[in-house]
Amino acid sequence: xxxxxxxxxxxxxxxxxxxxxxxxxxxxxxxxxxxxxxxxxxxxxxxxxxxxxxxxxxxxxxxxxxxxxxxxxxxxxxxxxxxxxxxxxxxxxxxxxxxxxxxxxxxxxxxxxxxxxxxxxxxxxxxxxxxxxxxxxxxxxxxxxxxxxxxxxxxxxxxxxxxxxx
Numbered sequence: 001x002x003x004x005x006x007x008x009x010x011x012x013x014x015x016x017x018x019x020x021x022x023x024x025x026x027x028x029x030x031x032x033x034x035x036x037x038x039x040x041x042x043x044x045x046x047x048x049x050x051x052x053x054x055x056x057x058x059x060x061x062x063x064x065x066x067x068x069x070x071x072x073x074x075x076x077x078x079x080x081x082x083x084x085x086x087x088x089x090x091x092x093x094x095x096x097x098x099x100x101x102x103x104x105x106x107x108x109x110x111x112x113x114x115x116x117x118x119x120x121x122x123x124x125x126x127x128x129x130x131x132x133x134x135x136x137x138x139x140x141x142x143x144x145x146x147x148x149x150x151x152x153x154x155x156x157x158x159x160x161x162x163x164x165x166x
Contacts, residue, residue, distance in 0.1 A: 026094035
């Protein structure tokens with residue numbers, strides 16, 4: 001039995017990991033792929049991505065919906081309204097230990113890929129085949145339980161700080 005159009009699991013996983021982070025006393029961060037559909041302060045976007053602190057203390061009116069993540073936050077003291085399509089979230093993780101989940105990039109539809117091919121002719125044809133997320137289990141003393149490469153670490157260096165708008 002198959003549903004004609006199944007609902008994405010991404011918003012449910014984002015909400016579950018957000019709840020896990022807050023219940024564990026961690027700070028939930030989301031990494032977002034920025035495009036024209038994302039409403040964030042562009043001055044904080046680096047390499048087409050932005051990392052946002054979505055903790056209770058950093059946000060106001062946070063809504064983790066099925067289509068969008070919406071909240072208000074302050075950037076350098078200026079209140080901003082943030083709107084992120086769930087499809088643009090590429091990872092959610094705890095700032096303190098980097099544990100969380102990365103999501104595969106969305107594969108463009110045929111109409112989108114035709115337009116992109118005209119702009120980027122050297123784009124690899126097998127892009128849609130690389131959408132794999134690998135879960136990594138750790139043993140008790142924090143070492144990885146597999147012999148593959150280490151999972152990516154959260155970005156280091158100065159990060160934009162979000163404060164709760166009251």
